Amino acid sequence: MTPQSVDVLIVGAGAAGMMCAVEAGRRGRSVRVLDHARAPGEKIRISGGGRCNFTNLGTTHGMGPANFLGENPRFATSALKRFSQHDFVKRVDAAGIAWHEKTLGQLFCDDSAKQIIRMLTDDMRAAGVGLSLGVSVERVGRLGDGYEAALSDGSVVRARSLVLATGGKSIPKMGATGWAYDAARGFGLRVTETRPALVPLTFEAGLLEQLKPLAGVAVDAVVKGGGTSFAEAMLFTHRGLSGPAILQISSYWREGEAITVAMAPGEDVYARLKAAKEENGKQMVHTALGHIIPRRLAESVCEREGVKGKLAEVGDRTLRRLDAAVNAWTVKPVGSEGYRTAEVTLGGIATDQLDQQTMAAKAVPGLYVIGEAADVTGWLGGYNFQWAWSSGWAAGQVC
Incomplete structure (x- = not known):
């Protein structure tokens, strides 16, 4: 030819x-x-x-x-x-x-x-x-x-x-x-x-089991890692985390590193819970937290932190712990979903x-x-x- x-x-x-x-x-x-x-x-x-x-x-x-x-x-x-x-x-x-x-x-x-x-x-x-x-x-x-x-x-x-x-x-x-x-x-x-790069991040099996009920829950978040941060939407998945904020941070994240997530950025969670306690101490803690973040996420945070009962039954130290669990959640992904779902290389x-x-x-x-x-x-x-x-x-x- x-x-x-x-x-x-x-x-x-x-x-x-x-x-x-x-x-x-x-x-x-x-x-x-x-x-x-x-x-x-x-x-x-x-x-x-x-x-x-x-x-x-x-x-x-x-x-x-x-x-x-x-x-x-x-x-x-x-x-x-x-x-x-x-x-x-x-x-x-x-x-x-x-x-x-x-x-x-x-x-x-x-x-x-x-x-x-x-x-x-x-x-x-x-x-x-x-x-x-x-x-x-x-x-x-x-x-x-x-x-x-x-x-x-x-x-x-x-x-x-x-x-x-x-x-x-x-x-x-x-x-x-x-x-x-x-x-x-x-x-x-x-x-x-x-x-x-621009890829969802994954968690180890134990944490995935704990977070399984959150699959499909989305929040506006600030995600920090790899020396930078992004303020965009974040999504819980059955494998870990996705959404624009996570895809962005994935380009900077490396294996072995942790990321820190604020799931109610701009909110003083402690002050909100403190005010709710003074207004209605009979309200359940997870219910009050559910007015700040999605209900399923509020229930998961309370369960993970071992916080149960009514607002009147918890002290300031516990409320501050919940604040940190929401706006300074530090977690270490084990990897990413790889080239299969990565938007770029x-x-x-x-x-x-x-x-x-x-x-x-x-x-x-x-x-x-x-x-x-x-x-x-x-x-x-x-x-x-x-x-x-x-x-x-x-x-x-x-x-």
Whole structure:
């Protein structure tokens, strides 16, 4: 079979890969995008409850680095500045996609995440980009001053530029693998330690049994750990803890460390219980606490602290203990739910190997790394999508 020759071969038809393809195609480059999935943008499709949290208004070059993790969080600054959240919103508006803002600057489609995928595939088609689905790369390497890739369908593609855009290991049921890391190592690039991020945390069996009645209970909380804190919703699950606050802290938490949770932030639980005692000492302690936090949680806290009976029967020391149990609950997770449910992968292809202006590998001409494959991980809430758009755009200007 005669090899196909293109200017740019992009492996990965996700957010970053499709964005890069559109930009390169608009520059008149011949572009082919490959993906082993049967449909493009699968992680886009399932994101944001099916409505795609496609960016965050807080993703600017001024504050952006504070919302990203990696060996060098500032690496993301250049791309985020040159193609910002406002630039992507303009494209969404131009495509006629209605959207709305939720809490903390998060932007979602009014209708469906499929609209974002359709916008990208329409733009690729208009730019003359070739899209091959259900095809994987069996082997890839240098050939002269370009690249040659042997594909699973038996064909061979030669390209002047190769873009690694297959993301990380998160959500393997969607087809995620560590292919980009392996390919990068094959070209001599360093890969940092990778681990699941934006992922629920799990508890040991004894604590799980104790907390089993709380599965499904949600509270607004402040969760501290790994040197930082997040004030968002938290959810008790049958495996441990989830919800935005926990997903955020999971990117900073490490095995063996504890987290501290305030489940009634801003409330002086001791003062509230003290006042309730003076007003009606015959009230049961868990009932009074249930006016501050969800009833099931109040019952669990009282049981865990061994507090029973009426308010009139407990002293100030006990009330202060309940205050601490609610707003300074310290617990040590044993792990996370892993890549199975992690929204992103922390770590990746080291950014000191890449040019932050172009996303090109410094020591390997014509090789580019974009999106989640690179060691850039954003907070929950649209930051990772904006990194995909920005890094894909940056590479697309030059590849």
